[in-house]
Amino acid sequence: MSERIMVLEGDGIGPEVVGCAIRALEALNDAYGLGLEFVKYDVGARSISQGEWTVEGVIEEARKFRAILKGPMGDPGIRNRQGTEGGLDLILALRFSLDLYANVRPVRLLPGVSSPLRNFSRPDSIDYTLIRENSEGLYASHFGGMELRDEVAVDNQIITRKGVERVSRMAFEIARRGRGSPWDGRKRVLCVEKSNVLRSFAFFRRVFDEVSADYGDVEAGHMYADAMAQYMVLHPDRLNVVVTENMFGDILSDLGAATVGGLGVAYSANLNERMGMFEPVHGSAPDIAGKGIANPVAMLLSASMMLDFLSKRDAAVALESAVIRAMSSGALTQDLGGHLGSEGFTDKVIENMG
Template sequence: MKEIYEIAVVHGDGIGPEVCSAAVEVVKAALGNGSPLNFREYPAGAEHFLKTGESFPEPTFDACRSSDAILHGAGGIPGVVHPDGTEAGLDFTLRLRFELDLYANIRPIRLFEGVTCPLAGVKAGEIDYIILRENSEGLYAARGAGVQLRGELSVDTLVQTRVGVERIVRKAFELARASNGAPKDGVKRVTCCDKANVLRSYAFFRAVFDEVAPDYPDIEVEHVLIDAMTMHLVLRPGHFNVIVTENMFGDIISDLGAATIGGMGLAPSAELGERNGFFQAAHGSAPDIAGKGIANPYGTVLSAAAMLDWLGSKYADSRLSDAAANIRAATNKALAEGCLSADLKGNWKSADITRRLCDQLAAMR
């Protein structure tokens, strides 16, 4: 347990400041007076790039690296790009992933009571799984290193290493072991999602998975090709418990999974390394609704709860773990009672949702 935890807060772009501020307010309400968290704000993102020509200032990176955890709103604005065409606002997230070795991107996909599922007949509790995305290798490792030859040819390299694959696979089995199993049958199961029938890099991913699996005899294992997975997540989502996959595939199917539970506004994420933890909702910056007060704060609030869980486990601090549990309970209650933002077909403003969560948390203390 630490006396004070330093939290680097980077609001980012678009709706980022709105949802990030909401999450900070909710965390403070959960912890009450004498909170051990010290929030410090730092600049980064596309809007900062437009003002200064720099998207990720070095002092911000140093603060993120030395802080106990990083909380982010959202990054990027369409059309704000570097000379090579890549988005300036993504530098923040991608640099943290690669330079702080945040290799495990944990994206829970859960259908809440009170939220209408776009899949016919699927009810709350019937979708509850984790997509574990390898976060430091794969196709995205080529960012900034690909080749473009005279406007006629371009090449990006997909990178898989034994160390990288083994550690993400072991993380998947640990998550499954700590879970309640798949909603449909209660089985603790890890699904390896790849394209091993076509590409050697994915065949390698599967081979390492198969080498690790016997170390976890209590966990059921299976393989699903990525194209089949996009179908299964729609037709039988209750079968899945933990899905482990390469960087780009994880990026794609986590958005698909989010769509089945009401949208990206309910999709939190935790990006973890051996030392650092980075927490943000999986959604983008949605500049078209920025400043209108209708952004969905739940994804960032749940990401902040994951931050408290991670810190509470890391430092054996029950104050943080209990606060995380209370935030999730308050979120469950608010959604079940119909506190829905516009993207969830409701009419609750961001500030009203935040206030409701804070009031519920105050009553829990």
């Protein structure tokens, strides 16, 4: 039985890195008989701004699929009438309209990559997962908010019991299935918030604690967001799973990516129980688009997360392992100190699938 995959090529380097992922997936398709069918859409901020697609039209198409492989979207030069980036209209609409409530972002030090943290050089010495509530929080105001007489602007933070319960439960389930922290192997979930300042975060913390009572085999803890920014730099090896609000998750996951080599190796999944959207964390990098030098690692590992979500576990492991073996052998793109371009690195990954 075939599985149709919606492929959104995105902007800038999007079509290039998505093309690399499709090449690797097609090789796995043949080797494992996956039955994947890729349905490509030239969709991004550019195509939306030029009227080739509407946000509503993309959402309607997306509902036909169980999995979406999405390239980076956006361009600083494409703005909507409110002044925010046009690409975000589509990205956030996909997350909100499809109720992809959990943004799962692994933070992992890969072979051949140098961390700027001097005490962490061994691969996997940093290996944790940051789970960002994806459907509410402060970013829920993107399609609302208020500006009054060019004098006052207001955005509201939305925290609901349902939202906190389900993202917290996913965090505990991921911790339960995982290997624990590199430091001591203990399985733990840290709830990151600012309950010392805002009632909405005190509510987030309280609901998290209620969910934690169902997971006696997993440690539960709390940390304020500002303290977490420091902890991620000083003690990243002690982290296992982190769960937090939408905007905090956005900011902290970029910090986490910086500690393991940058956004070129930062991959992610946007999930609910029925469907998922898989994308690199990095942007569309229009300054290097078309040069063939974009790092496809984040896109490839996002594709591996997609295979795992689709219960094609053997193929998911094969793709992840091939990326690891390629990097362990010294195959690196230019941003990581190597000499390979996008296609050259993908060639090495495919070679390591055997």
